[in-house]
Amino acid sequence: VPRHRLSDEIEKIVQEHLKFDLVDDFNSNIWELLAADGEMKVYRRELEENGIVLDPLKAVHSVKGVTGHEVCKYFWDPAVRMEWEGTLDSSRMLEALSDDTLIFNQVHKRVWPAAQRDTCFWSHIRSVSKENKNDLDDWIVVNYSTTHDSAPIKEPMIRAWANVALICSTIILNRDKYADLSSVPRENLVCKITYVAQVNPGGWAPANVLRAVYKREYPKFLKRFTQYVMDKTKKLPILL
Numbered sequence: 461v462p463r464h465r466l467s468d469e470i471e472k473i474v475q476e477h478l479k480f481d482l483v484d485d486f487n488s489n490i491w492e493l494l495a496a497d498g499e500m501k502v503y504r505r506e507l508e509e510n511g512i513v514l515d516p517l518k519a520v521h522s523v524k525g526v527t528g529h530e531v532c533k534y535f536w537d538p539a540v541r542m543e544w545e546g547t548l549d550s551s552r553m554l555e556a557l558s559d560d561t562l563i564f565n566q567v568h569k570r571v572w573p574a575a576q577r578d579t580c581f582w583s584h585i586r587s588v589s590k591e592n593k594n595d596l597d598d599w600i601v602v603n604y605s606t607t608h609d610s611a612p613i614k615e616p617m618i619r620a621w622a623n624v625a626l627i628c629s630t631i632i633l634n635r636d637k638y639a640d641l642s643s644v645p646r647e648n649l650v651c652k653i654t655y656v657a658q659v660n661p662g663g664w665a666p667a668n669v670l671r672a673v674y675k676r677e678y679p680k681f682l683k684r685f686t687q688y689v690m691d692k693t694k695k696l697p698i699l700l
């Protein structure tokens with residue numbers, strides 16, 4: 461695996477997500493249900509630092525007919541970002557550090573009355589093999605804020621900071637019916653999605669405005685993205 465200037469940081473952050481994000485801590489009362497829509501459940505924890513809302517967000521979803529590799533690939537792929545992201549004015553891929561690690565600069569649509577935000581983050585995709593060799597690999601994408609010479613701070617925009625992970629497991633129903641997994645019909649696939657996001661808005665924004673935006677935007681964002689993947693893959697051969 462080719463190494464680059466961010467390899468060590470990426471390894472550390474990815475391992476942290478793999479260690480903590482899949483822990484089922486929903487029965488403890490630290491998470492508050494923000495929204496539920498069918499299989500999708502979106503939770504938040506209230507967290508503030510010096511009056512700035514940092515609320516960690518965690519969502520789980522179960523999507524029929526797609527694989528975890530497909531979901532992560534569309535989430536990571538710079539070519540389709542603006543096809544599913546409805547909250548951005550622009551998205552630029554600044555640098556490809558390797559075939560699995562890109563650096564993005566994105567400008568978010570302004571949320572009145574707060575100042576407009578932009579983000580700069582590395583985006584890393586990888587498969588993670590399971591203990592049970594019969595299972596398909598998990599897939600993960602991590603988007604983690606970084607700096608880059610081609611993404612200077614442009615006032616009056618405020619640089620927001622994000623630490624986001626999308627982790628997907630693929631379940632094959634009636635698994636023993638298929639010798640060759642690539643012949644599994646899509647209706648026998650279920651993708652279990654865990655999405656975690658911790659965003660620092662980068663500067664003061666009214667707590668009630670931020671919490672209202674989070675409550676509105678995250679469920680919409682996850683619903684729109686997963687629907688997008690189902691629509692894009694429905695006529696394609698499955699990507700295992």
Ligand SMILES: CCCCCc1ccc(-c2ccc(S(=O)(=O)CCO)cc2)cc1[C@H]1C[C@H]1c1ccccn1
Nearest residue numbers: 547571574577603620622624661665673677678681
């Ligand atoms: C006053 C508003 C301040 C904006 C704060 C802010 C910044 C970044 C982000 C964010 C950063 C990365 C990701 S992602 O999942 O990695 C995909 C990348 O295309 C997603 C969301 C979120 C928010 C918070 C609004 C909230 C919000 C939530 C879902 C969509 C838009 N806005």
